[in-house]
Amino acid sequence: MSLSPSPLERLNRARADLRIGLPVVLTAGDAGALVAAAETLDSARLAILRGLGAPVLAITAHRAQTLKARAYDGDLARICVPKDADIAWIEALADPADDLSHPMKGPLLSVRDGDADLHRAAIRLVKSAQLLPAALLVETARAAGLAAAHGLTTLDIADTVTSETRLSPVIAARLPMRLAGAGRLHVFRPEDGGIEHYAVEIGRPMRDAPVLARLHSACFTGDVLGSLKCDCGPQLHAALAAMHEAGSGVLLYLNQEGRGIGLANKMRAYSLQDQGFDTVEANHRLGFEDDERDFRLGAELLRKMGFQSVRLLTNNPRKVAMLEKGGIAVSERVPLKVGETAENAAYLATKAAKSGHLL
Numbered sequence: 001m002s003l004s005p006s007p008l009e010r011l012n013r014a015r016a017d018l019r020i021g022l023p024v025v026l027t028a029g030d031a032g033a034l035v036a037a038a039e040t041l042d043s044a045r046l047a048i049l050r051g052l053g054a055p056v057l058a059i060t061a062h063r064a065q066t067l068k069a070r071a072y073d074g075d076l077a078r079i080c081v082p083k084d085a086d087i088a089w090i091e092a093l094a095d096p097a098d099d100l101s102h103p104m105k106g107p108l109l110s111v112r113d114g115d116a117d118l119h120r121a122a123i124r125l126v127k128s129a130q131l132l133p134a135a136l137l138v139e140t141a142r143a144a145g146l147a148a149a150h151g152l153t154t155l156d157i158a159d160t161v162t163s164e165t166r167l168s169p170v171i172a173a174r175l176p177m178r179l180a181g182a183g184r185l186h187v188f189r190p191e192d193g194g195i196e197h198y199a200v201e202i203g204r205p206m207r208d209a210p211v212l213a214r215l216h217s218a219c220f221t222g223d224v225l226g227s228l229k230c231d232c233g234p235q236l237h238a239a240l241a242a243m244h245e246a247g248s249g250v251l252l253y254l255n256q257e258g259r260g261i262g263l264a265n266k267m268r269a270y271s272l273q274d275q276g277f278d279t280v281e282a283n284h285r286l287g288f289e290d291d292e293r294d295f296r297l298g299a300e301l302l303r304k305m306g307f308q309s310v311r312l313l314t315n316n317p318r319k320v321a322m323l324e325k326g327g328i329a330v331s332e333r334v335p336l337k338v339g340e341t342a343e344n345a346a347y348l349a350t351k352a353a354k355s356g357h358l359l
Helices: 007-019 043-050 061-067 087-094 117-128 143-150 220-224 232-246 263-274 279-286 296-304 317-325 345-355
Strands: 024-028 031-037 056-060 076-080 134-139 154-156 167-174 183-190 197-203 211-217 248-254 309-313 329-334
Touching (some): 007 024, 007 117, 007 154, 024 117, 031 117, 031 143, 043 087, 043 134, 056 087, 056 117, 061 076, 061 279, 076 117, 087 134, 117 134, 143 154, 167 296, 197 232, 197 296, 220 232, 232 248, 248 296, 263 279, 279 345, 296 317, 309 317, 317 329
Parallel strands (some): 211 309
Antiparallel strands (some): 024 031, 031 134, 056 076, 056 134, 183 197, 197 248
């Protein structure tokens, strides 16, 4: 056993570094690059990176389409950073906040030749840190030496591809609830040091029969503030009430805010919706997929608690498919159609039309 960090621990350290504006080093065989998140990079570090090589900004194909930049690599574009480009230029390419007021970002020159594996891994890494999916890279043969000299976290690109997250139970305690009656709250912690996820066990559900269950993604605005822009709060409350009426159930509360992009990016998406874009369009303009959540977490939690089959409270067929892929049988999909308002009617229509929700 060594005191040195494992690849998984270095991955979590790299995420933290990027969030505070520190570059990290990615390697692929003999190739290497210094990587910084476009969102948190400052002018001083940009100047240092320029002195080490020609910086390239990696953005997703969705963001490239918005910027009318050529994505020669299919799923991403590598944008050459002009010599006179400053932090504001980089931020404007990464963040669509002023796209409508200042639409002309270019002309943008995309890199066409060479391998994009380092850039692909960089985007994957900043996404997993819940930052805007845009990363500045400087490829250099001195990457390993620079990492050692400056104390930078180093990752092989293979270590940015995460397998199914493993969760360990931390604690469980009795919790009487207004909507659900007697229950227990279980806290689970992922082995990569990320944020905890929760399971609310209602009553005493049997382990040898399908349990009434819901996979609920955290929604601070809907669950806590009572936002009328979504149906999350009413769905949470209706699920707890249904489990109370049934006598037992389990609600998995997964900390995957904003369909997995985090609260800050969710608010960016809300700002774009105020400009007239729907939910999916807003995510794409930010550079994200329609839905970045990992529902394998739900299957892992259910297995940890001893459940093998569920009656799933959901309108989302993707949750059914992901649970079954994770080894949990779904004996029945139980509709959960609540919370429609004048304010969220368009949002619900987009979920049905573009995300396949059965509403």
